[in-house]
Amino acid sequence: MARITIFPLPGAVLYPGLQLPLHIFEPRYRAMVSDALARDRRIGMIQPQRPVEGAPLFSVGCLGRIGDVEALEDGRFNIVLTGESRFRLLRELDVTTPFRQIEAELLPERDNEVLAPIERASFEREAKRFADAQGYAVDWDQVGRLDDQSLINGVSQIAPFDAAAKQALLEAETLPARCELLVQLMQFFGRHSDDDDEGVTLQ
Structure with a gap:
């Protein structure tokens, strides 16, 4: 403790x-x-x-x-x-x-976790869609050089989601679980990005 x-x-x-x-x-x-x-x-x-x-x-x-x-x-x-x-x-x-x-x-950290190639590819595909929809300029060549942990945790930290969504990402126990949740959140928030001014929350 x-x-x-x-x-x-x-x-x-x-x-x-x-x-x-x-x-x-x-x-x-x-x-x-x-x-x-x-x-x-x-x-x-x-x-x-x-x-x-x-x-x-x-x-x-x-x-x-x-x-x-x-x-x-x-x-x-x-x-x-x-x-x-x-x-x-x-x-x-x-x-x-x-x-x-x-x-x-x-909490102990799993320092050597990696994603399966299909998980990484799915994440990068959804991230490109989300970035394009939000108007973000991203250096995808540099993104491609990041290791899995730096990529998934880095996006989770800076993503423009509400507090509950960010908390859910932080609490994910494994890197693949965080990656899967991140893809779901990008799909969810991407679909609702044109909603009313109050924005979308998961709370």
């Missing part, structure tokens, strides 16, 4: 091995970064179930280590978190700090 300082940010998901740039401006989160820098440089990214103060948290997040850090004169920070390990929330702790802390179980 681990005691983790958390940054509950809706829509922000981090994966092991990937990076997440963050601009820290609220006083409590400036205190959080200062505290982390004085200790082990680690912060847990986890989504709240609702975008309101003190909302319950989803059950799975990712522990990140602060790498690059820029301390601005007015107390704000620009930092880059590198994902280290997913974690499962066990309980939230009663603390006096302005930032929230939890007790969590670190």
